[in-house]
Amino acid sequence: xxxxxxxxxxxxxxxxxxxxxxxxxxxxxxxxxxxxxxxxxxxxxxxxxxxxxxxxxxxxxxxxxxxxxxxxxxxxxxxxxxxxxxxxxxxxxxxxxxxxxxxxxxxxxxxxxxxxxxxxxxxxxxxxxxxxxxxxxxxxxxxxxxxxxxxxxxxxxxxxxxxxxxxxxxxxxxxxxxxxxxxxxxx
Numbered sequence: 001x002x003x004x005x006x007x008x009x010x011x012x013x014x015x016x017x018x019x020x021x022x023x024x025x026x027x028x029x030x031x032x033x034x035x036x037x038x039x040x041x042x043x044x045x046x047x048x049x050x051x052x053x054x055x056x057x058x059x060x061x062x063x064x065x066x067x068x069x070x071x072x073x074x075x076x077x078x079x080x081x082x083x084x085x086x087x088x089x090x091x092x093x094x095x096x097x098x099x100x101x102x103x104x105x106x107x108x109x110x111x112x113x114x115x116x117x118x119x120x121x122x123x124x125x126x127x128x129x130x131x132x133x134x135x136x137x138x139x140x141x142x143x144x145x146x147x148x149x150x151x152x153x154x155x156x157x158x159x160x161x162x163x164x165x166x167x168x169x170x171x172x173x174x175x176x177x178x179x180x181x182x183x184x185x186x187x
Contacts, residue, residue, distance in 0.1 A: 006161070007034070009067035009103070010154030011058075012146050013075070013094055015086035016041060018054055019146030022065045023136075023154035031158055033136050034065065036147050047086070055093040062101040070098045071157030073149065074107035108156055113149075116156040128152050 004027035012019035021036035039057050041050035072094065075087055098105050111121035117131045129141035129148045135155055142148040 006069065006158065007065065007067045008069045008071050008154050008157050008161075009061065009065060010150045010152075010157060011070065011072040011094055012149040012153060013072060013087060013091045014146060015047075015050060015054075015090045016043065017144070017146040018058075018090065018094070019144075019148070019150035020058075020061060021142070021147065021150040021154045022061070022067060023151065023158055025158040031136060031155060033138065033142075033151060033154075036142055036151055038144060038147050047089070051089060051093045054090060055097055058094055058097040059101070062097060062103065067103060069157065069161065070103045070105040071153050072105055072107055073113070073153055074109045106157060106161065108153055110149075113152050113156045116159055117152050125149075 006025045008023055008025075010021045010023065018039040019036070020039065022034040024032045024034055026032070039054050041053055045053075072091070075091070095105060114123040114128060115121040117123070117135070118127050123131075125145050125148070129143070129145075132138070132148055132151050132155065133141040136151070142151045
């Protein structure tokens with residue numbers, strides 16, 4: 001990719017089904033879906049084997065697509081404790097794989113993703129899928145839900161990251177300016 005193209009790997013984590021998508025934004029802010037898929041583990045498999053599979057597959061995706069950034073859904077749990085624990089462990093191996101690849105991760109709450117994609121934080125899955133399809137000019141909406149969610153997370157990231165980066169740069173500049181002023185006053 002060129003210097004003006006940003007590539008993001010977006011992830012919707014889950015032990016049974018981890019959705020992933022690789023999207024790019026070019027210099028003209030055109031978004032493109034490069035690839036997407038689902039990492040599925042069998043419920044009857046031992047937990048360590050399932051986590052190892054997700055870890056290894058994610059390492060391969062990172063190696064193949066070499067994203068600049070990672071965007072991942074920030075989970076909240078209203079489900080059973082077992083589901084919560086399994087998802088937390090899955091997120092752990094995903095974060096480890098991204099850390100080993102030295103890729104920065106940004107987390108997005110589902111409501112924020114829906115708000116960015118559909119204009120409302122209460123949009124249902126079909127609305128999100130349809131808006132993803134329209135945004136990326138796809139022939140059909142991505143599926144299954146976990147993959148479509150990952151694509152939506154990637155779109156959210158690519159649309160919000162440039163502004164967040166500018167805000168962070170300005171904040172860093174202002175902090176350095178304040179530090180320099182304080183040093184001058186002390187002299």
